[in-house]
Amino acid sequence: MFRTNAQKRRLIFLAAPAAALAISLAGCSSPAGSPAGGSGSSSIAAVIKGLDNPFFQAMQDGITDTASTDGVNVSVQAAADTADTTGQADKLTTLAGQDMGCFIINPISGTNLVQALAPIAAKGTPVVNIDQPLDADAASA
Template identity: 60%
Template sequence: MRIFNGLTLGAGLLAAIISAPSYAEDAPKVAAIVKGLDNPFFQTMQKGIEEQGKASGVNVSVQAAANMGDATGQADRLTAMAMQDFDCYLVNPISVSNLVQALVPVAQKKKPIVNIDSTIDAEQAKAAGFAVSTYIGTDNVAAGALAGEEMLKLVPKGGKVALIAGIVGDVGSNARIKGFKQAVEGKLEVVVMVSADWDREKALTAATDILAAHPDLAGFFAANDIMALGVERAVQTSGKDVKVIGLDGIVDALKSIAAGELSATVAQYPYVVGAMGVEACQAAVKGKQLPANVPAPVLLINKANAEASLKNFPRPGGDYPDPLRELLK
């Protein structure tokens, strides 16, 4: 304990006071709601939101779902935030519809709504009386196609592959699977697709069953890295040489690739997506016209560039197009 201006403060509290960011009275206030922080992808997204807010003098409040399946809880958190006086709302929904009703009062207050990563269904939003101000995220079809193109380099022509999808009906998962299928159509044989709900253990179980049913399988594509890591564990247990490609670019996947386990991943940059979301809110609050769609950077990561990608994480190795940054100049 120490004495400071006549008040007795704990060292931790004093450090918090000294290190807490200060904001101008007229600093924009941004409410952000993201998916479950049980997935490191969204931990990184949160970090991007918070660090961009601190760097640009934007007062950001971040809430998250309890887990990746907590659609109702995420909506409840946004409902509470919608009752507060924020200048802009940054939303990363669990499903295309779970945040629609919670956004109605936001739209009624004519506050900008910046949609990142996973889309809000435009028709449902329209029926509820609003439209998002912009969408920032990965072109998931193109990302899936990158994974498919890499798989074509790794397995023989006509080889058999299996697909591990996320939650049934998830737009992002469907788009990634679609892109992969388009890339390998007529060149590889997709023998089975199962949904593993973005879950490592479910993917492990599914892959174990698939390997038993298809002993000549050459490869797996999983719609995210968490599932890919579960699949890779099943492959290791089987002792077979089966290629596994994921999508997201989380640290554990990059380490696995560098170690010669996972074959590849298509890296998204959730840190960048989160930071760009804050930039969009800044621009919207200033009255700037936002582009309807802002693509986020992606990169194919394999053994050749995994170490460099780890070194640069959570950012891409080089510069990338950012129209929102240009709006703020």
């Protein structure tokens, strides 16, 4: 079937988040299918950017659809908007206190989730960082 450039871009726009999230969920599992590291919980937490952007709406849909298909329990939390760095960090802090086998993060900035990740890293729970990398210097500090 012949597709216009606009149709191709739209298809890529919708398919890219789903593909990335499938890879992310795979990163949260060990080869045997059980969660890697962490507490042994089969639950995954995802903290993403604001749903005021259609890309992140598609990301949320990709996470929940992939988790449902794979039989994984997932809690997806989103910032109020794509500038809500404090709100996003608060959501991750709340989830960090729960029994999760893995965390998927989509930080608004390179530093806004670093402090909330400290207790997660201390437990040895795997973290999959998508879209926006963490600032390496801030993370190591």
